[in-house]
Amino acid sequence: MRIGFDAKRAFNNYSGLGNYSRYIISNICRFYPENECLLYTPSIADEELFPQLDQTIIKKPRTSFGKYWSSYWRSFRLVHWLGEDKVDIYHGLSNELPYGIHRTRIRSLITIHDLIFLQLPGLYQRFDRYVYKKKVQYGARVATRIIAVSEQTKSDIIRFLNVEESRISVIYQGCHRQFYHRVSREAIEYTRKQFALPREYLLYVGTIEERKNLLKIVEAMDHGGVDFPLVVVGRKTAYYNQVKSYIEKRRMKNIHFLEQVQVTDLPAIYQGSRGFIYPSSYEGFGIPILEALNSGVPVITSSSGCLAETAGKGGLLIDPMNRDQMIAAIQQVLEDSALRDRLIREGGVHALKFREEQTIPALYRVYLECLNDE
Numbered sequence: 001m002r003i004g005f006d007a008k009r010a011f012n013n014y015s016g017l018g019n020y021s022r023y024i025i026s027n028i029c030r031f032y033p034e035n036e037c038l039l040y041t042p043s044i045a046d047e048e049l050f051p052q053l054d055q056t057i058i059k060k061p062r063t064s065f066g067k068y069w070s071s072y073w074r075s076f077r078l079v080h081w082l083g084e085d086k087v088d089i090y091h092g093l094s095n096e097l098p099y100g101i102h103r104t105r106i107r108s109l110i111t112i113h114d115l116i117f118l119q120l121p122g123l124y125q126r127f128d129r130y131v132y133k134k135k136v137q138y139g140a141r142v143a144t145r146i147i148a149v150s151e152q153t154k155s156d157i158i159r160f161l162n163v164e165e166s167r168i169s170v171i172y173q174g175c176h177r178q179f180y181h182r183v184s185r186e187a188i189e190y191t192r193k194q195f196a197l198p199r200e201y202l203l204y205v206g207t208i209e210e211r212k213n214l215l216k217i218v219e220a221m222d223h224g225g226v227d228f229p230l231v232v233v234g235r236k237t238a239y240y241n242q243v244k245s246y247i248e249k250r251r252m253k254n255i256h257f258l259e260q261v262q263v264t265d266l267p268a269i270y271q272g273s274r275g276f277i278y279p280s281s282y283e284g285f286g287i288p289i290l291e292a293l294n295s296g297v298p299v300i301t302s303s304s305g306c307l308a309e310t311a312g313k314g315g316l317l318i319d320p321m322n323r324d325q326m327i328a329a330i331q332q333v334l335e336d337s338a339l340r341d342r343l344i345r346e347g348g349v350h351a352l353k354f355r356e357e358q359t360i361p362a363l364y365r366v367y368l369e370c371l372n373d374e
Contacts, residue, residue: 007039042070102142114284152306224327270295279320314347
């Protein structure tokens with residue numbers, strides 16, 4: 001079988017959709033090496049980000065005229081390449097399919113991660129919302145099958161895009177295998193010194209943006225008198241300035257923002273923490289939670305949406321808008337060793353359902369079903 005993948009994110013995004021794309025492509029190749037995988041990307045930002053595998057063929061235009069040409073090629077020219085390459089099935093890994101694919105005989109899947117731009121439209125510019133909506137509407141309408149990364153996302157697809165439930169399969173995301181293994185105390189100590197980390201700390205990993213509520217964590221620790229270090233790892237957006245302003249105004253000294261963290265540094269950073277906190281208002285899945293569960297770290301997260309689904313019994317669930325709940329949860333994780341042990345134990349068991357031994361065969365079955373659909 002010749003499987004085409006939208007590989008732009010795999011070669012250009014260091015986290016999020018990039019991690020998902022690399023996870024799917026590499027594991028399909030690992031579990032089903034008899035297939036040929038064609039990776040379509042308008043550009044490659046870093047050759048080392050996703051080294052070529054034996055079963056993969058990288059397909060990219062010979063020339064590029066900037067981001068607008070890249071977007072045009074990916075949306076409107078790609079379908080011609082798929083036909084010329086005699087692709088049997090094409091998987092759009094990030095909320096879109098190339099226009100015109102419905103006029104071909106190529107079977108197609110679209111992974112829809114979230115519909116945040118419809119759920120929380122105020123967080124997006126009007127033009128961006130328009131483009132995202134048009135792309136996901138087309139993909140959901142013409143795809144042979146739709147992959148949702150959580151039951152919450154499946155519900156949102158049905159609600160916002162009016163898609164029949166029978167066309168949607170929930171296939172959970174997984175995380176990188178590096179989080180499955182315990183690192184040595186020496187490695188944790190080396191990483192602690194490398195980033196000048198405190199001996200003990202609470203950890204947040206994720207983009208620093210409004211819906212993930214980092215400011216509410218800082219406010220809760222301030223008002224609750226929680227004098228304990230918080231380490232923050234994530235890409236900064238304009239929202240960071242609000243967080244920084246509050247920290248400076250309140251003269252808080254225990255908030256540490258890490259710079260230039262590599263993916264390979266994360267297992268030691270997770271495993272060196274006292275607990276992980278991720279009180280986002282909305283996510284499609286919440287991959288940092290899964291990384292924390294696999295790292296043997298207790299999790300504090302939101303009770304709403306998919307995050308309770310991802311954390312399972314390994315998470316202490318709160319309303320992120322309720323400061324008292326957040327303060328209490330932080331204090332419990334820091335002080336209650338019996339609770340910590342239970343969250344770690346049950347979280348480790350829960351994380352097994354997201355391993356690639358479960359998710360990749362389930363996805364491949366959907367591929368085969370697509371080929372058999374009339």
